[in-house]
Structure formats: structure tokens, C-alpha cells
Amino acid sequence: MKIFKGKRFYLIALLLFVTAIVMFVSFPGNHKTFCKTSSMNDSNYNRLIGEKSPYLLQHANNPVNWYPWGEEAFETAKKENKPVFLSIGYSTCHWCHVMEEESFEDTLVARLMNDAFVSIKVDREERPDIDNIYMAVCQAITGSGGWPLTIVMTPDKKPFFAATYIPKNSRFGILGMTELVPRLKDAWLKQRGEIEGSANEITNYLKNQTDIYSGGSLSEITLHNAYNQLRERYDEVNGGFGSQPKFPTPHNILFLLRYWNRTGEPKALEMAEITLQKMRNGGMYDHIGFGFHRYSTDSKWFAPHFEKMLYDQALLTIAYTEAYQATGNKFYKQTAEEILEYVLRDMTSPEGGFYSAEDADSEGEEGKFYLWTEEEIRSILDENEANLFIKVFNIVKAGNFNAEGGSQNPNILHIKKPFKEIAGKTSISENELRQIIEASKVKLFNHREKRIRPHKDDKILTDWNGLMIAALSKAARVFNEEKYEAAAKRSADFIMKTLRKNDGTLLHRYRENEAAINAHVDDYSFLIWGLIELYETTFDVDYLKTAIELNDIQLKNFWDSNGGFYFTASDGEKLLIRQKEYYDGAVPSGNSVAMLNLMRLGRITANSDFETKADLTAKWYSKAIESSPQGFTMLLCALDFAAGPSYEVVISGNSKAEDTKSMLMAVNNVFIPNMVLILRPTETESPEIVKIAEFTENQTSIGGKSTAYICKNYSCDAPTTDLKRMLKLLREKKC
Numbered sequence: 038m039k040i041f042k043g044k045r046f047y048l049i050a051l052l053l054f055v056t057a058i059v060m061f062v063s064f065p066g067n068h069k070t071f072c073k074t075s076s077m078n079d080s081n082y083n084r085l086i087g088e089k090s091p092y093l094l095q096h097a098n099n100p101v102n103w104y105p106w107g108e109e110a111f112e113t114a115k116k117e118n119k120p121v122f123l124s125i126g127y128s129t130c131h132w133c134h135v136m137e138e139e140s141f142e143d144t145l146v147a148r149l150m151n152d153a154f155v156s157i158k159v160d161r162e163e164r165p166d167i168d169n170i171y172m173a174v175c176q177a178i179t180g181s182g183g184w185p186l187t188i189v190m191t192p193d194k195k196p197f198f199a200a201t202y203i204p205k206n207s208r209f210g211i212l213g214m215t216e217l218v219p220r221l222k223d224a225w226l227k228q229r230g231e232i233e234g235s236a237n238e239i240t241n242y243l244k245n246q247t248d249i250y251s252g253g254s255l256s257e258i259t260l261h262n263a264y265n266q267l268r269e270r271y272d273e274v275n276g277g278f279g280s281q282p283k284f285p286t287p288h289n290i291l292f293l294l295r296y297w298n299r300t301g302e303p304k305a306l307e308m309a310e311i312t313l314q315k316m317r318n319g320g321m322y323d324h325i326g327f328g329f330h331r332y333s334t335d336s337k338w339f340a341p342h343f344e345k346m347l348y349d350q351a352l353l354t355i356a357y358t359e360a361y362q363a364t365g366n367k368f369y370k371q372t373a374e375e376i377l378e379y380v381l382r383d384m385t386s387p388e389g390g391f392y393s394a395e396d397a398d399s400e401g402e403e404g405k406f407y408l409w410t411e412e413e414i415r416s417i418l419d420e421n422e423a424n425l426f427i428k429v430f431n432i433v434k435a436g437n438f439n440a441e442g443g444s445q446n447p448n449i450l451h452i453k454k455p456f457k458e459i460a461g462k463t464s465i466s467e468n469e470l471r472q473i474i475e476a477s478k479v480k481l482f483n484h485r486e487k488r489i490r491p492h493k494d495d496k497i498l499t500d501w502n503g504l505m506i507a508a509l510s511k512a513a514r515v516f517n518e519e520k521y522e523a524a525a526k527r528s529a530d531f532i533m534k535t536l537r538k539n540d541g542t543l544l545h546r547y548r549e550n551e552a553a554i555n556a557h558v559d560d561y562s563f564l565i566w567g568l569i570e571l572y573e574t575t576f577d578v579d580y581l582k583t584a585i586e587l588n589d590i591q592l593k594n595f596w597d598s599n600g601g602f603y604f605t606a607s608d609g610e611k612l613l614i615r616q617k618e619y620y621d622g623a624v625p626s627g628n629s630v631a632m633l634n635l636m637r638l639g640r641i642t643a644n645s646d647f648e649t650k651a652d653l654t655a656k657w658y659s660k661a662i663e664s665s666p667q668g669f670t671m672l673l674c675a676l677d678f679a680a681g682p683s684y685e686v687v688i689s690g691n692s693k694a695e696d697t698k699s700m701l702m703a704v705n706n707v708f709i710p711n712m713v714l715i716l717r718p719t720e721t722e723s724p725e726i727v728k729i730a731e732f733t734e735n736q737t738s739i740g741g742k743s744t745a746y747i748c749k750n751y752s753c754d755a756p757t758t759d760l761k762r763m764l765k766l767l768r769e770k771k772c
Contacts, residue, residue: 081098082097082098083096083097083098083099083101083102083103083104084102084103084104084105085097085103085104085105085158087105088105089496089546089548089549089551089553090128090160090162090163090496090546090548091128091160091492091494091495091496091548092126092127092128092133092158092160092162092163092494093105093158093160095128095134095137096137096141096158099137099141099142099147100141100142100143100144100147100148100151101141101146101147101150101151101156102147102150102151102156103156103157103158104155104156104157104158105157105158105159106157106159106164106167110155110157111155111192111193111194113155114154114155114192115192115193117155119153119154119155119192119225120153120154120155120189120190120191120192120197120221120225121154121155121156121157121189121190121191121192121194122150122153122154122155122156122157122187122188122189123156123157123159123171123186123187123188123189123190124136124141124156124157124158124159124185124186124187124188125158125159125160125161125167125168125171125172125184125185125186125188126159126160126161126184126185126186127160127161127162127184127394127494128160128162128394128396128492128494129344129346129394129395129396129397129492129494130184130185131342131344131397131398131403132183132184132185132201132202133184133185134398135202136185136202136203139204139205139214140203140204140205140214143205145215146205146214146215146218149214149215149218149219150214150218152222153218153219153221153222153225154189154218154222155192161184161186162393162394162494162496162498163496163545163546163554164554165557165559165604166557166604166605166609166610166612166616167612168186169604169616169618170243170612170613170614170616171186171188171196171199172186173243173616174188174196174199174239174243175188175199175200175201177239177242177243178198178199178239179199179200179201181201182201183201183202184201185201185202186199186201187199187200187201187202187203189221190236191232191233191236194612194613195233195236195237195239195240195613196236196239196240196613197232197233197235197236197239198221203217240613240614243613243614244614252656252657252658252659252660252663253656253659254652254655254656254659255655255656255659255662255663255676256680257680259662259663259666259673259676260296260299260666260673260676260677260680262663262666263292263296263666263667263669263670263673264292264293264296264302264305266665266666266667267289267292267293267308267667267670268304268308270667271308272336275315275336275337275338276308276311276312276313276314276315276316276338277312277315277316277336277338278312278667280336281333281334281335281336282332282333282334282335283332283333283335283336283338284331284332284333284623285316285321285329285332285349285352285353286623286670287349287352287353287355287356288352288621288625288629288670288671288674289312289667289670290309290312290313290356290359290360291355291356291359291670291671291674291710292670292671292673292674292677293305293306293308293309294306294309294359294360294363294708294710295674295677295710295711296677297309297363298363298708298710299677306363306364309360310360310364310366313356313357313360313369313372314368315337315338316329316338316353317357317368317372318338318451318452318453319333319337319338319339319451319452320333320338320339320340320341320438320449320450320451321333321338321339321341323345323379323407324430324450324451324452324478325407325450325478325481325482325485326379326383326482326485327375327376327378327379328345328350328375328376328379328380328383329345329349329350329353329376330342330343330344330345330397330407331343331344331345331346331349332623338451339449339451340438340449341404341449342397342403343397343398343403343404343406343407343491344394344395344396344397344491345379345394345395346393346394347380347384347391347392347393347394347498347501347502347504347505348501348504348623348624349623350376350377350379350380350384350505350508351501351504351505351507351508352504352508352624352625353373353376354373354376354377354508354509354511354512355507355508355511357369357370357372357373357376358370358373358508358511358512358515358516359511359708359710361373361515362515362706362707362708363708370516373512373516374512374516374518377508377509377512377521380505381520381524383395383493384493385524386495386497388497388531388535389524389527389528389530389531390497390502390528390531390532390535390547391497391501391502391505391528392493392494392495392496392497393494393495393496393497393498393501394493394494395490395491395492395493395494396491396492396493396494397491398491398492399488399489399490399491399492400489404438404447404449405447405488406485406488406489406490406491407449408438408447408448408449409432409447409448409450409481410436410445410446410447410448411427411432411433411434411446411448412434412446414426414427414432414481417480417481417484418477418480418481421473422473422476422477422480423477425459425463425470425473425474425477426473426474426477426481428459429452429456429459429470429474430448430450430451430452431448431450431451431452431453432448432450433448434446436448437449456470456471456474495548496546496547496548497531497536497546497547497548498545498546498560499532499536499543499544499545499546499556499560499563499564500545500556500557500559500560500562500563500564500627501563502528502532502564502567503532503560503562503563503564503565503566503567503568504563504566504567504624505525505528505567506525506528506529506532506564506567506568506570506571507563507566507567507569507570507571509521509522509524509525509528510522510525510567510570510571510573510574510575511570511574513525513574514573514574514701514705515705515706517702517705522574522575525567525570525571525574526571526575526577528567529567529568529571529580532564533583535547535552536552536556541586541587541590542555542556542590542594542606543555543556543560543561543564543587543590544556545557545560555606555609555610556606557604557605557606557627558591558595558602558603558604558605558618558627558628558631559604559618559624559626559627559630561587561588561590561591561595561627561631562591562602562627562628562630562631562634563627563630564587565584565587565588565591565630565631565634565638566630566633566634568580568581568583568584568587569581569584569634569637569638572584573713573714576692576716576718576726578724578725578726578729581641581726581729582729584634584638585638585642585729588634588635588638588647591631592650594606594607594608595607596650597617597657599653599657600650600653600654600655600656600657600658601617601619601628601653601654601657601658602617602627602628602631602654603615603616603617604616604617604618604627617657619658619661619669619672620661620668620669621668621669621670621671621672625671625672626671626672628654628658628672629669629671629672629674629675630671631654632651632654632655632672632675632676633651633671633674633675633678635647635648635650635651635654636648636651636675636678636679636683637678637713639651640683640685640713641685641713641715641729641730642729642730643730643731643732648679651675651679652679655672655675655676655679658672674710677710677711678710678711681711681749681750682711682749682750682769683711683712683749683750684709684711684712684713684747684748684749684767685712685713685715685747685748686704686712686713686714686715686745686746686747686748686767687715687716687717687730687733687736687745687746687747688700688701688704688714688715688716688717688743688744688745688746689717689719689733689736689737689738689743689744689745689746689756690717690718690719690738690742690743690744691718691719691720691738691743692716692718692720693720694743696742696743696758697716697743699743699760700743700745700760700763701714701716703760703763703764704763704767707764707767707768709767712767715730715733717733717736717737719737719738733746736756738758739756739758740758742758743758744756744757744758745757745758745763745766747763747766747767749766749769754766
């Protein structure tokens with residue numbers, strides 16, 4: 038048995054168990070296409086039947102005697118002298134469903150598990166606080182991680198074994214559940230002292246990790262280092278960073294656009310643009326129904342894992358919208374609009390909130406909903422349409438993708454050549470080709486709607502809705518599109534009404550008329566981000582007030598006086614450790630977004646304490662950032678704001694007057710990422726914004742005309758009523 042020693046973790050396993058099975062990525066999938074409800078015969082179900090999570094409900098009729106996370110499970114483990122088997126996943130995780138099908142639905146495996154363990158199921162999207170802790174354990178012990186996440190721990194929540202997917206039966210020298218479970222039981226009974234000693238060491242190691250990051254101040258040099266690291270990893274042929282699998286990581290794009298804006302470095306803009314173009318033209322994009330799949334399994338953005346996550350749609354919308362602002366290229370505008378068309382059509386609840394995800398599988402086959410055969414294309418489109426569509430999207434008779442479920446000759450739609458080049462080899466113009474392709478897409482979409490859809494995870498999460506509110510708000514003002522503004526307002530109003538408690542604090546999850554689970558730092562950070570963006574779009578001061586209130590609550594309940602925010606509130610459930618998440622992964626960390634929020638709110642309210650706390654956040658993580666700045670690109674967007682030049686822009690004028698609207702539109706058409714925008718309406722004597730931004734009290738319009746007050750790096754220019762003069766001041770790069 039390998040034991041934890043020194044500063045490194047080793048698997049606590051049986052003598053014959055060499056290593057845990059490591060699966061770096063989680064694959065999309067859907068095993069159940071429905072969620073069981075409490076109206077069913079409860080005698081056929083385990084304790085998960087009373088839960089709201091679609092993922093937990095998918096496991097409610099397993100023969101495994103699952104418990105939800107809670108004291109009942111741990112008290113039972115203590116009483117029965119059993120270790121706890123913790124399984125963490127989510128409803129659109131393919132290998133989670135494979136493990137369920139192989140093992141958790143199998144009566145033999147279930148009997149072994151029920152005999153050896155008290156078993157707990159957790160939805161990582163409902164309880165990211167639990168997932169973060171035990172994923173850190175898995176990564177430390179095995180060197181990697183992924184879902185399903187498998188942890189075996191003591192009744193007091195201390196882990197001693199970690200793995201990801203485990204097969205039912207042993208293969209390729211790796212123990213399966215039928216052998217592993219009895220051996221773990223035997224070790225627990227015979228080597229209890231050794232196991233508990235290792236579990237204590239692992240726990241102590243995790244607790245000590247919270248003290249290793251604090252360092253000095255960051256500077257503009259850090260931004261240059263991050264750019265150089267990204268450039269070293271940049272794929273010159275296919276865009277993106279690294280080889281495979283490739284995740285979209287939109288905050289890398291946001292950072293590169295800011296770096297280009299700061300330095301004028303053309304390569305930074307090229308890296309951002311090529312990556313955005315290759316992703317959009319590849320198979321990772323749903324060319325028929327729009328929206329992005331979660332990631333690409335290859336380096337060319339060709340073969341995706343087909344689930345669609347709300348957070349990807351939100352963050353990619355922001356990236357494409359900012360790329361349009363920076364370049365004026367309508368390709369990026371169209372892409373952002375298509376993503377939002379998908380979200381508003383397929384991912385929006387009647388109440389106005391946004392659903393979490395769509396699965397990859399339908400009819401037991403991954404990607405089946407999205408794949409096409411040449412024969413099928415020709416049966417739907419007329420001959421000319423089909424011939425052109427097949428050329429544009431590289432469809433071949435033999436198929437270009439080996440479908441997991443065995444469909445014959447399936448194709449992933451993807452674009453290799455520009456429309457202009459394809460049109461040049463035909464007798465039609467590029468514009469005519471585009472019109473034919475768009476009409477063909479509509480026909481194929483209508484046909485596809487008759488297929489069995491993938492399962493939708495219809496829970497509404499505060500943090501991911503915050504990201505979508507930010508995306509819709511930014512798109513609304515950049516594209517001057519009222520329907521995006523309306524959708525952002527509906528979601529924000531729904532969250533405030535349904536997921537905010539009487540004491541002002543937030544809840545994390547809503548489903549089937551139940552709001553539950555105390556919010557985490559991401560819920561606050563992402564929603565505050567969304568509300569700031571929504572204020573700058575609507576200039577409804579209530580949204581800004583709410584953002585400030587939530588920011589105050591976040592500081593009160595999550596702030597560490599040494600710097601940075603804990604993931605859980607100070608009065609939250611006491612878990613194994615209280616973590617601070619800092620790394621920007623598929624989703625930016627709550628600390629990174631909170632730092633940017635503090636900078637923006639500090640400038641809007643002239644509260645220097647906010648900026649001081651933003652600085653402390655950066656200092657706390659500075660050692661880790663300096664060693665690998667490319668892993669903190671969202672936090673570096675905040676650092677870019679802090680390093681300046683940054684702007685406070687106040688437009689003073691009648692909010693309904695055309696000259697005021699023209700000034701606001703002009704500001705929104707320019708890529709100025711490090712800016713806060715305030716409207717001081719002159720049609721009322723005491724506008725609400727003055728109570729928040731007191732410095733605007735005397736910033737009135739000149740001669741009854743809309744007037745721009747522009748401050749840069751704590752220094753203010755003379756007010757101007759001239760639109761060209763305003764834009765000139767905003768475009769000046771020197772500090």
C-alpha cells in the first residue's frame with residue numbers, strides 16, 4: 038500500500054491496486070432523458086428521489102442505496118462503521134452515465150457497495166464547493182482529474198482514495214468495481230489505523246495549501262509574460278492553445294484583445310481572431326441550430342464532445358462581441374447573434390432564467406442529434422442546394438466521423454474554405470451562395486427538430502445566469518438590440534425575486550419552484566458582473582444599487598483579510614477545508630471576476646477601499662500568477678484595468694434626447710475595455726445616480742446639450758459637447 042508522504046500525495050489503495058484510473062476529461066452524454074419525480078412509487082427508489090437535481094434524480098432508481106450529501110449519511114457511516122463512497126458528476130457527463138450503466142445499475146456491484154460503504158451522490162453543478170475540495174484531492178493523488186469523480190473517505194469526510202471512472206470488471210491491469218470494492222472494505226477493516234493516518238495527512242496538506250500563494254505586487258510586466266506564454270502555446274495552424282483536447286477558454290481571447298489594445302501588438306489580435314474564426318468554422322460549432330459544444334477532442338476544432346453548456350455560450354458571446362467592437366468584422370457580430378438566438382430559443386425558461394446545459398447523447402448515441410449523412414442531406418434539399426451545402430460543409434458519402442453509437446456514415450458539419458473561394462468555382466456570386474446556404478440551414482433545422490432531442494438540464498444556476506446577463510447586456514448595447522436587453526432584465530429580475538433571500542444573500546439553484554443551496558463566491562461575482570453590465574446598458578440605477586449591495590455582502594461573508602475571497606461564506610456549511618479558488622479554468626474564477634468588479638465599482642462610486650481590496654486580491658495570488666500567468670487571464674484582465682489607462686465616462690444629458698443617445702452609441706461602438714460608463718440624466722433635478730456617484734452632482738449638461746465628462750487615470754479633461762472630441766479623448770493611449 039502506498040502512503041502519503043511529505044509534500045506529495047500517493048493513492049491509498051490495496052496491495053494489488055497499482056494506480057487509480059485517470060480520465061482527464063469528462064465526456065458529454067445522456068443516459069436518462071427524463072427526471073423522475075416524487076409522484077412515482079417511492080418504494081422503487083433510493084433517497085435521491087426527494088432531490089431536485091436532474092443528475093441525482095437520474096440515479097434515484099439505482100439499486101445502490103444512495104444518500105444525498107448531508108449529515109444523515111455521515112451519521113449512518115459512523116454508526117455502521119463504514120467508509121463513505123462519494124460519487125460526483127453532472128447530468129450531461131457521458132462517462133458518469135457509463136459508470137452508472139455498468140456499475141450503479143448492476144445488482145452485484147450495488148450489493149457490494151451497500152455492504153462496504155455508505156454511498157453519497159453529488160451534482161457538481163449544485164455543489165461546486167464539495168466538488169472543488171475533492172477534485173483537488175484527486176488531482177493531487179492521481180495527477181489528474183475529471184468526472185465522474187470517485188472518492189472514498191472516512192465518516193468525518195477525510196479522503197483516502199481517489200479515482201475518476203472505474204469499470205465494473207477489471208481490465209488492462211486496472212481493478213474494476215467488483216474487485217476494488219471488496220478490497221477497500223478489507224483494507225478498512227484490517228488497516229484502519231494506516232488509512233486514517235494517511236487521510237489525516239492528506240487533509241492537513243490541503244489545509245496548508247491556503248497559505249502558499251501570498252506574494253508581492255503585480256505589474257504590467259506580468260501582462261507581457263502572460264502574452265509571451267500564450268504565444269508559445271499558440272497553434273499557428275489551427276488557432277487555440279496547446280494540442281488536444283482544446284477548450285474555448287474565452288477569457289484568453291478577452292485578455293489578448295486587451296493586450297492588443299494596450300500595446301498595439303498585431304500578433305495578439307491575430308491570435309484572438311484566428312482562434313475565434315477556427316472555432317466558429319469547426320465542428321465544435323452547431324452550424325444548424327447555433328451555439329458551441331463544450332470542447333474539441335482534436336487540435337482542429339473538428340470533433341467535439343457534443344454537450345452545450347450555458348457558461349460557454351455566455352463567455353463566447355462576450356468574446357465575439359468584443360472582437361466585433363475591436364475590429365468591426367461582422368463575422369463576429371453574426372456569431373454572437375447566433376449564439377444568443379440558440380440561448381433565447383432553447384435555453385430560456387418561461388420565468389426568464391436560463392437553463393444549465395444540453396446533453397450530447399440522444400437515442401443512446403453521442404452526437405446523433407447533430408450528425409448528418411449525405412443521403413439525408415440530399416433527401417431534404419433540392420439538388421442544387423444539396424450540392425452546394427455538401428461542398429461548403431465538407432460532407433462525404435462515407436462519413437467523416439466515427440460515431441460512438443454506430444450510426445452509418447455520419448458527418449460533422451465544418452467549414453474549411455471561405456465562401457468567396459467556393460463561389461468562385463461556381464456560376465453564382467458569394468452573396469447568392471450565402472443566401473442558398475442560409476435557406477438550406479432553415480430546412481435542415483426544421484427537419485432536425487423532428488429528431489429526439491438530447492436531455493436538457495433545466496436547473497437554473499445563479500452564477501451561470503450572471504454570466505449570461507453580462508453577455509446579453511454587452512451585446513444589447515454594442516449591437517443596439519433591445520431584445521437582448523429585455524432578456525437580460527428578465528433574468529436579473531427573476532434571480533432577484535426568486536434566488537435572493539430576505540436578508541439580501543443569494544441562493545445558488547432553482548428548479549421546479551424551489552430555490553435552494555446557499556450561494557458561493559461565483560454566484561456573487563458573476564451576478565455582480567452581469568448587473569454592472571446591465572446598468573451600463575439600461576442605466577437603471579436599481580441594477581447598480583443591487584450590484585453594490587451584493588458586493589458589500591460578498592465582502593462581509595467571503596473576504597479574507599489577507600486578500601481574496603473564500604469559495605464559501607463564513608457562515609456556510611463546514612466542509613473539510615475552506616478553499617480559495619484562483620485559477621481561471623473553463624470558467625473564470627470568482628476571485629478574478631470579483632477583482633474586476635471591485636475595480637469597476639470603485640471607479641463608479643469613488644470608493645478607494647474597493648480598489649485596495651482588488652490590489653490585495655492580486656497580491657495574494659501573485660506567486661502563482663508570476664509562475665504561470667497564462668492560467669490567470671481573467672484576473673489579468675482586471676490587472677490590465679488597474680494598470681491603466683482606464684476611464685470614467687459620464688454622459689450628462691436628457692436620457693431621451695437624440696444627442697444623448699448618439700453619444701452613448703458612439704462610446705459603445707469603440708473598444709474601450711477599461712472603462713466605466715455613467716449616465717447622469719438631466720430631466721430630473723435629483724437623479725438617483727448622484728447618490729451613488731456623488732462626483733456627478735455638478736457634472737451637468739452645457740447649454741442644454743449632451744455633455745461628456747471623461748477622466749483618465751484619476752485625471753479629468755474639460756467637458757465636451759462635441760462627439761468627435763469625445764472619441765478623440767477616448768482613443769488616446771498615453772497615460
